[in-house]
Amino acid sequence: MERKFQVLTVGELNADLILNQIDGFPEIGKEKLAKELALTLGSSSAIFASNLSSLGIKVSFVGKIGEDTFGNLVQASLNAKGVDTSHLIVDKTSVTGITVVLNYGEDRAMMTCPGAMEHLKVKDVADEALQSARHMHFASLFLQKGMRDDIIELFWRAKKCGLTTSLDTQWDPSEKWDFNCKAILPFVDVFLPNEKELLLLTGTSAIEDAMAEIKPHANTVVVKNGSKGSTLYTKDGKEVHLDAFLNEQVVDAIGAGDSFNAGFISRMVQGYPLEDCQVYGNLAGAINTTGAGGTSAFNSKESIISVAREIFNFEMNI
Secondary structure (H helix, E strand, O other): OOOOEEEEEEOOOEEEEEEEEEOOOOOOOOOOOEEEEEEEEEOHHHHHHHHHHHOOOOEEEEOEEEOOHHHHHHHHHHHHOOOEOOOOEEEOOOOEEEEEEEEEOOEEEEEEEEEHHHHOOHHHOOHHHHHOEEEEEEEOHHHOHHHHOOHHHHHHHHHHOOOEEEEEOOOOOOOOOOOOHHHHHHHOOEEOOEHHHHHHHHOOOOHHHHHHHHOOOOOEEEEEOHHHOEEEEOOOOOEEEEOOOOOOOOOOOOOHHHHHHHHHHHHHOOOOOHHHHHHHHHHHHHHHOOOOOOOOOOOOHHHHHHHHHHHHOOOOOO
């Protein structure tokens, strides 16, 4: 089968209702006001896929939505960014998920109703979809109950089909972190946690201890640390830290980690060295903070290149 797509994204889909300029934190029995709101494409996987497509990569998506207004918004938003949605599954018995985001500068509080995303299963990812791409990315494991028990099987199938793979487990809303990441890492070419998530996944308190825990099992690991940059760890023992590209006028940081993933994977699937991939990851994460929500800063190649040049003094090659 022809590999029509460079990347297949498998993951959760939901809308984001974002509230900005809020006059304080929520309190039981009291009403607070927000001066701005936006209803937009949400979810880690969708933000990744949308921004990756805007960076010029051919992307397809496997996910589940409901037959409703939010589902229409999700699909239309992905299509508008050039993401193939032919493998989306419409579940008439579930609603499309939504996340309400209370945004406070670089920090935020979120409340999610998962909806249809909880019902996506590994069996829903057809071999045809896997065989149509060269790389598979999966994110938000803890939000997808239907995928969790069989997730290693999905990565095993992807490798069997000849794909490279990447994984970002994201935050565990239950805060139990009872996932054996060591078992899946041999099938993951690039593991993309942030620092706090990696510490919690490994039950350690220092990044050195966390890496010691997973190093025997992992291939490439990239640890994201927000405004402190990122650190790349390779299988042969190389460690590369890169400072972040700093935006002095952050709109919000929603989706910055997902945009980092998009920047990194956009270079990886084109065969660039890992250090170059890391630079583009840092840059894409920073560009993300120049617009509201996870995707508004990635409207077109031209606008992305312009922001990189004018705000971060970097000439992108996309």
